[in-house]
Amino acid sequence: MRTARKHILALLAAGALAAGLAGCAAGTPGAAGTASNSNSSAGASETRTLSGAITVYAAASLKSTFTKLASDFEAKNPGTKITLNFAGSSDLVTQITQGAPADVFASADTKNMAKLTDAELIDGAPANFATNVLEIAVPPSNPASISSFADLAKPGVKVVVCAPQVPCGAAAETVEKATGTTLAPVSEESSVTDVLGKVTSGEADAGLVYVTDVKNAGDKVEGIPFAESDQAVNTYPIATVGTSKNKELAAAFIAAVTGSEGKTVLSDAGFGTP
């Protein structure tokens, strides 16, 4: 009993020391890098420094990649717990603004991240870690024989897009303007998931979603890349939320996402590098 208490005291002391050290380090430029350096040089103390739990609020399109990154991270750092919450970026922004206990926020676009930085709810500058572009998704049989972006404007083709109010819809609008093609969608959905649902169920002949969504849907849809997609590149930023109680762990997780292993997982899922 007594020894156990001693252990805990020692751990607490080590933790406080490490936190103090990192606090000093945070003053220097490239805080995240310095922190991870000191971790690796300290060797055994790494697991002591990284303990506790954080909650990561991430855009819905990051579900499969962040689930993998978080479980990898937990395996590498025993004693840490990453809780994930996925939803539309603007939903997450609303929740964080209303005081939701998020430690890290990963947005599907810079606009939603800007809402939080403008409200001074973010610690430091967000780091861009991935990009995503649009792709045409069609049912596997491709009933309307779509092969290019211009085909989407053919009469009788049932196209579903995101509404201009959401990031994927704004991207679709940008591509339309850039190509001079005007689409007459049969529906403007509120999320990529809803667009994809209309395509997989065969209700729509084609939908505009992200490359990563097509990849994630497997053989339920066929993806048709188009050159004009580079007109609207979505950038994903990640940052520590100002009210986080475990900024150490938050910074370490962000370092894992922006680092080499994060890049591998993200590019496997179809994301580009910023």
Next chain:
Amino acid sequence: MHRRSGTGYTGIPAWIYAIAAAGALFVLLPLVAMVARVNWSEFIPLITSESSLTALGLSLRTSAASTASCIVLGVPLALILARSPFPGQRLLRAFVLLPLVLPPVVGGIALLYTFGRQGLLGKSLELAGIQIAFSTTAVVLAQTYVALPFLVVSLEGALRTAGNKYEAVAATLGARPGTVLRRVTIPLVLPGLASGAVLSFARSLGEFGATLTFAGSLQGVTRTLPLEIYLQRETDADAAVALSLLLVAVAVAVVGLSYRRPRLGVAPEGALR
């Protein structure tokens, strides 16, 4: 049902009032919180914007159409469930009431696999030149699906409370079943039918999940007021709150008007058991 009515005896322990007050607060407080968030200086422009008015108009039209469908389909169902016992009646009632407890998204998925282009009936309908996907008809179907149980429950309750004494008398006097239905049964349960219709209308007005899943979202065609609110919330919280208040106001007006009527014959509380 009302054993104590008429005696003047209330017999409610004091602590019940405290919990009832908490319950009332639980329902009212979110509404108050929403009203407090309304940006009043922008309120009128927000609710009279073109997209808002289009969505409101579509909501009112589709809800009216759904209520009509509910009456056409629901009155016979309620009559059968209340008046003629038959094997499997309880099972039928359970299935008719299913949309009440089903998450609307599930209803939407079920409708999709029925009336969608690849659906059970959708393929034949498409061959016949009828396309339901992404049309206003799809919105009405979704609303009717979720609102029908409200009408059936209300009317069945009213029918059971009214009993069949008058109908039996009319029949012994030589009235045919059709005449009994038209001249005795329906007039007798009219208040119950009215309250059922109002509930169906209110439910249709608030329909969101099944519509989003099944009908899609396009201004003027399928984007009803709840879908417009959901979309506006992405960019303009003020507009979303203003439209929410508008929806609440319409719903309160509809429900409030119908329950203030003088209660003749079967009172709505009989219907709402």
